[in-house]
Amino acid sequence: MKKFAIPTENGKLCSHFGHCQQFAIINVSDNALTHESYLNPPPHEPGLLPTWLGQQGVTNIIAGGIGQKAIQLFKQQNIEVTVGALAKSPKQLVEDFLANDLVSGANACDH
Template sequence: MKRSIAIPLANGQLCSHFGHCQQFAIINIDNHEITNEALITPPPHEPGLLPAWLANKGVTDVIAGGMGQRAIQLFNAQNIKVNVGVQPKSPKELVLDWMNNRLTVGANSCDH
């Protein structure tokens, strides 16, 4: 199973506000193994831009703290699965939790 997971970052940890992150960690997985890790800088924040931008990068899943409902809908329209309400950790820790079905999701901390 090949997956590409995007994680919004601020200071190397999961960013609590998806649309205002400094970077994205893009981590590729194949057969339950991490095959590639990259840090990419997003374009300037513009509502609705990031879902299509990440889809063009091959992203299949997103791990986020908080995200607006409209962004979730736009990701779903791109067939990208969204996990929200996740507490900050390093990208690799989050992906390992995700791969091992230990990723804890909670309330979406973004209400707009």
């Protein structure tokens, strides 16, 4: 089973990972979406989200932009990060990922 976390703002991918309104959490089993829920993140603090999402059982992140330090911290939690995704609904992003059609590109926070 995979568990995706997607930072959202107004129901779509938020371009800045650490300042999203909510995280969509989508469970996938046998390449099918099995459950979707939303979690409010804790107050933004550098380095906090990788541990927090790891505690939620997240295995994959789909993001528009995310800092390099956060990517390293997610790797330490054995969480795979995909960056540069387009502002789509979380469900569509996960479906694109599963179909190997997820468009990703430049990290919007690569600074």
